[in-house]
Amino acid sequence: MLLTFVQWCSNSDAIVYIRDSRYGMPAVQSVHLVGITVLLAAILVLDLRLAGIGMTEWSLLWLERQLKPWALGAALLVLLSGVVIFLGSPAKYLASNPFLFKMTVLCLAVVFHFGVLRRFVTTEPGARWLRIVVAGVSATLWFLVGWAGRAIAFVP
Amino acid sequence: MSLLGWCQWLEHTPFALSISESIWLFPLIEGTHILALPLSVGMIVIFDLRLLGLAFRDGPASLVMREVVRWSKIGFPIMFVTGVLLFVTQAGKAYGNAFFRTKLILLLLLGINAVVYQLVFYPKMAQWDLARRAPVGARVCAGLSLLVWIGVIVCGRTMAYQF
Numbered sequence: 001m002l003l004t005f006v007q008w009c010s011n012s013d014a015i016v017y018i019r020d021s022r023y024g025m026p027a028v029q030s031v032h033l034v035g036i037t038v039l040l041a042a043i044l045v046l047d048l049r050l051a052g053i054g055m056t057e058w059s060l061l062w063l064e065r066q067l068k069p070w071a072l073g074a075a076l077l078v079l080l081s082g083v084v085i086f087l088g089s090p091a092k093y094l095a096s097n098p099f100l101f102k103m104t105v106l107c108l109a110v111v112f113h114f115g116v117l118r119r120f121v122t123t124e125p126g127a128r129w130l131r132i133v134v135a136g137v138s139a140t141l142w143f144l145v146g147w148a149g150r151a152i153a154f155v156p
Numbered sequence: 157m158s159l160l161g162w163c164q165w166l167e168h169t170p171f172a173l174s175i176s177e178s179i180w181l182f183p184l185i186e187g188t189h190i191l192a193l194p195l196s197v198g199m200i201v202i203f204d205l206r207l208l209g210l211a212f213r214d215g216p217a218s219l220v221m222r223e224v225v226r227w228s229k230i231g232f233p234i235m236f237v238t239g240v241l242l243f244v245t246q247a248g249k250a251y252g253n254a255f256f257r258t259k260l261i262l263l264l265l266l267g268i269n270a271v272v273y274q275l276v277f278y279p280k281m282a283q284w285d286l287a288r289r290a291p292v293g294a295r296v297c298a299g300l301s302l303l304v305w306i307g308v309i310v311c312g313r314t315m316a317y318q319f
Contacts, residue, residue: 023314025317026310026313026314026317027310027314029313029317030309030310030313030314033190033193033309033313034306034309034310036193036194037193037194037197037198037201037309038194038198038201039194040191040193040194040198041194041195041197041198041199041201041202042198043194044194044195044198044227045202045224048227054223054227055223055224056223057219057222057223058215058223062215066211066212066213067202067211069211070205070211143191146187146190146191147187147191150183150186150187150190150191151183151187153183154183
């Protein structure tokens with residue numbers, strides 16, 4: 001059922017056009033990468049502040065408020081372009097170990113961000129070591145998503 | 157030796173071959189180059205957005221420059237070293253590639269743009285530090301930086317499709 005729907009999307013005129021045109025996929029991949037640049041920069045700023053090693057002139061709450069619209073916009077770009085890239089060759093991605101790993105770590109990163117990190121943003125509690133651990137886990141998870149994405153090109 | 161000849165020679169030096177023939181070295185360098193984007197370009201983007209009055213508005217611009225841009229001083233050396241290594245392993249192919257050439261020109265433009273900002277607008281930052289957006293000249297620099305950096309990312313990503 002779901003697979004049929006994916007297949008139907010993958011054969012839609014828009015996706016076929018992107019897949020078959022010379023610069024279609026590179027353009028979508030570029031959007032993906034621009035979005036990643038902004039999204040991960042916002043996450044890095046929060047992680048550095050949470051760990052207390054950078055951006056210490058501002059409060060975590062203020063930083064989060066400033067970055068939120070840009071991070072959400074970037075996340076939307078990454079998600080939409082990511083869906084298009086996936087639909088370009090769904091069979092290839094579903095058979096790819098790094099892709100499945102990437103999606104797993106992505107889920108973990110999102111859950112960790114909204115479940116754990118955001119609590120530190122709104123209340124700023126906890127010992128210094130705890131904040132460093134949370135920042136470290138956040139940065140590791142998000143960059144692991146990126147590395148797994150890169151690995152799709154090199155690992156079956 | 158012509159420049160093309162030199163590029164082809166470079167690509168076939170034992171050093172270059174040891175990278176391009178290694179199953180993990182090339183992916184590692186390429187991955188590092190791409191994942192250093194948030195720490196280099198991403199930080200500059202935040203400063204550009206502050207100058208344009210689109211983020212971090214209710215704080216001094218000089219503070220954003222001091223706190224955020226300084227992290228790009230870690231990101232850009234990583235970019236440069238990994239970028240040079242990637243070029244060395246594919247110099248012959250990169251030489252004639254339109255996207256690679258465009259990327260180099262755009263990087264040169266960004267360098268000039270940054271120097272102009274440092275020389276013309278940075279010394280007077282104190283005068284408009286608390287303004288919600290920078291004066292028009294500085295905003296032009298910031299807008300150019302934003303657009304051209306996107307161009308660099310597009311060229312870099314597209315280039316990789318053609319090798």
